[in-house]
Every structure is written in structure tokens, then in C-alpha cells.
Amino acid sequence: MTMNIAVLPGDGIGPEIIKQALRVLDVLKNEGMDMTFTEAPLGGQAYDQYGHPYPEFTQNICRAADAVLLGAVGGPQYDNLDRPLRPERGLLGIRKDLGLFANLRPAVLYPELANASTLKPEVVAGLDIMIVRELTGDVYFGQPRGMRTNENGEREGFNTMVYSESEVRRIAHVAFGIAMKRRKNGQKAKLCSVDKANVLETTEFWKEIVIDVAKEYPEVELSHMYVDNAAMQLIRNPKQFDVMVTGNIFGDILSDEASMLTGSIGMLASASLNATKKGLYEPSHGSAPDIAGKNLANPIATILSAAMMLRYTFDNEAAAQRIENSVKTVLAAGYRTGDIFEEGMKRVSCSEMGDQIVAAM
Numbered sequence: 511m512t513m514n515i516a517v518l519p520g521d522g523i524g525p526e527i528i529k530q531a532l533r534v535l536d537v538l539k540n541e542g543m544d545m546t547f548t549e550a551p552l553g554g555q556a557y558d559q560y561g562h563p564y565p566e567f568t569q570n571i572c573r574a575a576d577a578v579l580l581g582a583v584g585g586p587q588y589d590n591l592d593r594p595l596r597p598e599r600g601l602l603g604i605r606k607d608l609g610l611f612a613n614l615r616p617a618v619l620y621p622e623l624a625n626a627s628t629l630k631p632e633v634v635a636g637l638d639i640m641i642v643r644e645l646t647g648d649v650y651f652g653q654p655r656g657m658r659t660n661e662n663g664e665r666e667g668f669n670t671m672v673y674s675e676s677e678v679r680r681i682a683h684v685a686f687g688i689a690m691k692r693r694k695n696g697q698k699a700k701l702c703s704v705d706k707a708n709v710l711e712t713t714e715f716w717k718e719i720v721i722d723v724a725k726e727y728p729e730v731e732l733s734h735m736y737v738d739n740a741a742m743q744l745i746r747n748p749k750q751f752d753v754m755v756t757g758n759i760f761g762d763i764l765s766d767e768a769s770m771l772t773g774s775i776g777m778l779a780s781a782s783l784n785a786t787k788k789g790l791y792e793p794s795h796g797s798a799p800d801i802a803g804k805n806l807a808n809p810i811a812t813i814l815s816a817a818m819m820l821r822y823t824f825d826n827e828a829a830a831q832r833i834e835n836s837v838k839t840v841l842a843a844g845y846r847t848g849d850i851f852e853e854g855m856k857r858v859s860c861s862e863m864g865d866q867i868v869a870a871m
């Protein structure tokens with residue numbers, strides 16, 4: 511089966527980091543992996559060409575693809591556009607269009623980079639956790655919402671926290687599936703569901719459904735944690751977790767917290783999946799306009815996003831691990847882009863980091 515991959519370089523450092531990820535994928539393609547890449551604009555680049563951040567041309571390519579590999583969007587030159595035309599709206603548009611309800615944010619800290627974290631190296635070295643966040647429901651989308659004047663004549667703002675059973679079931683299945691895939695060396699897979707079931711009925715319901723879905727995954731050890739405790743435990747002892755699953759608002763906060771445990775934004779990949787495992791794969795960072803066009807960006811987050819694509823959309827664990835191991839080899843050999851540079855290491859550019867990872871492949 512041909513893997514049809516839409517490639518959206520985007521703005522700022524997007525084209526530079528995507529170029530390196532494509533070079534790494536080309537190694538696999540040249541060995542016979544059946545991949546096609548179709549490029550399309552998104553964000554500011556798309557606004558410049560088509561007057562819209564997610565134009566029909568790009569929509570058609572993304573809808574027809576099995577997976578989408580994205581660089582980053584945004585830049586100061588677009589900040590004064592009307593809101594619906596801003597690059598970030600392109601991102602919201604593609605997420606909605608493709609029905610991407612499951613956001614996967616790994617927080618991995620290679621032992622070699624333990625000093626990049628603000629936490630003590632012994633707390634974070636070797637950290638490898640995955641946060642699964644529901645992306646299309648919860649208080650961010652619940653109706654009714656708005657601002658009004660109540661019967662006492664006082665103004666108030668209000669939102670609705672709501673999850674339907676099918677929404678909780680589908681994200682729970684994704685999370686249990688990921689926990690199974692990540693099971694290492696015969697160890698039991700672990701999943702921690704994060705809620706606030708002591709206070710919020712929506713999340714009490716969430717917990718009930720997750721427990722029910724767990725019956726289909728006897729190999730996975732399920733635990734539950736209140737969100738306030740989870741926020742604390744992520745800083746106190748993050749290595750106690752393997753996979754965490756939670757709703758949209760808690761996931762928004764916890765995934766950012768977890769990403770900062772690693773201290774190196776240029777290293778963090780992400781994926782957003784729909785019901786048929788079609789996914790959008792992108793680095794967690796933005797378009798870094800301050801270093802764009804200077805060949806300084808760290809391409810590793812994008813390269814690791816490409817590895818996630820092979821694992822989660824194309825079920826090719828061996829190829830995903832080969833990319834991840836190549837990154838590890840290059841870090842162990844001391845190669846560092848500016849954002850993760852330390853004294854005594856070898857400083858390299860974006861394209862030189864690509865050269866090293868391609869060579870390690």
C-alpha cells in the first residue's frame with residue numbers, strides 16, 4: 511500500500527525543519543518503502559498564495575492523504591490580519607476538517623540532555639511519558655457558552671463542561687491502544703486517567719466510562735488521579751507515569767507542563783489522530799521567526815514527528831524506532847543545535863543535524 515503523505519512546510523523555520531525530516535524519510539523510501547509526498551501551503555504561506563490560511567487546494571490534498579506532516583505556522587507579518595485569515599486559523603481549520611480528536615504529546619528526555627531541564631537531572635533523566643488529550647470536546651466546545659446579565663442584574667460569563675459517552679469511549683480506546691503499543695520488555699502497560707471526579711460530574715462520568723472500556727484491555731493496568739494531584743506528581747516524580755489520558759482543558763495544561771519537564775522545545779514531537787488513524791504530525795514548537803532562514807533551528811522535533819507518523823498511522827514500529835535510535839545515536843555522539851548546546855559538545859546547524867541523523871540511519 512502506498513503511504514500518501516501531505517507535506518505542509520508552513521512559515522518561519524517550517525520549511526527548514528521539514529526539509530530535514532523529508533531527507534530522513536527519503537532514506538526509507540530509497541530502500542523501497544512506498545511513500546509519496548505532496549506539498550501544499552498552510553498558514554501565512556497559504557495566505558500569501560491563496561488569500562486564505564487553509565485554502566481549498568490544501569484541503570483537497572490533506573483530505574486525500576493518509577497522514578499530514580506539518581512544520582509550523584505564523585509570523586509577525588501576519589499579526590495584523592483579520593482573525594479568520596491569521597495563520598493559526600489554518601491550524602484550527604485543518605484539525606476540525608480532518609476530525610482530529612486525539613492529541614498525543616510525548617515528553618521524552620534523552621539522558622544526554624538532562625541538564626536542559628530546570629528539574630534535577632535524577633528526576634527527569636530518561637523520562638518517557640505520553641499525554642493523550644481529547645481535543646474536540648469539553649468546556650472548550652460545550653454549549654451554551656457566553657456572557658450575559660443574570661436575574662440580579664449582574665454580568666456573568668459561563669461555559670459548559672460536557673462529554674458524551676461516545677467521545678469518552680473513543681479517546682479511551684486510543685489511549686489504551688497506545689499503552690499497549692508502548693509496553694516494554696514484558697512489563698505491564700500502564701495508563702493513568704486524570705479527572706476531577708470528586709467535584710465535577712462530567713469527569714465522574716468520564717471515569718466511569720474509562721473503567722468500562724478498560725474491561726477490553728486486561729493487559730493494561732489502569733489508575734486514576736485527580737488533576738490537581740497529577741499536576742503536582744508530574745513535577746515531583748514524573749517517571750511514575752507511562753501514558754496519561756485526560757479531557758481537553760486538563761490536557762491542555764498538563765501537556766504543556768510535561769513538555770517543559772524536558773526543557774528543550776526543539777525536541778518535542780506531537781500527533782493528532784482521527785477515528786481512522788489518519789494523523790497530523792508536527793513539532794510542538796512554533797515557527798520561531800527569530801531564527802528563521804538562518805539554518806539554526808533544531809529539526810529533531812519534526813524528525814521525531816515523522817517517526818510518530820510511521821508508528822501511529824502506518825503501524826510500522828520498526829521504522830519508527832530506527833529514526834528514534836538514529837536521533838539517540840547522534841545526541842550520544844555529542845552533536846547539538848544551538849537550542850540544546852552545552853560546553854564541550856559539537857555545535858551544528860539545522861542541515862548538519864539532518865546530515866548526522868541521515869548518516870546514523
Ligand code: NAD
Nearest residue numbers: 582583584585775776795796797798799800801807808849
Ligand atoms: P516558538 O515556539 O516559535 O518560539 C519560542 C522560542 O523557542 C524562540 O526563541 C525560538 O527561536 C525557539 N525555538 C522554537 N522552535 C525551535 C527549534 N526547532 N529550534 C531552535 N529553537 C526553537 O513560539 P513563539 O515565538 O511564541 O511563536 C512564534 C510564532 O509561531 C507565532 O506566530 C505563533 O503564533 C506561532 N506558533 C505556531 C505553532 C504551530 O505552528 N503549531 C505553535 C506555537 C506558536
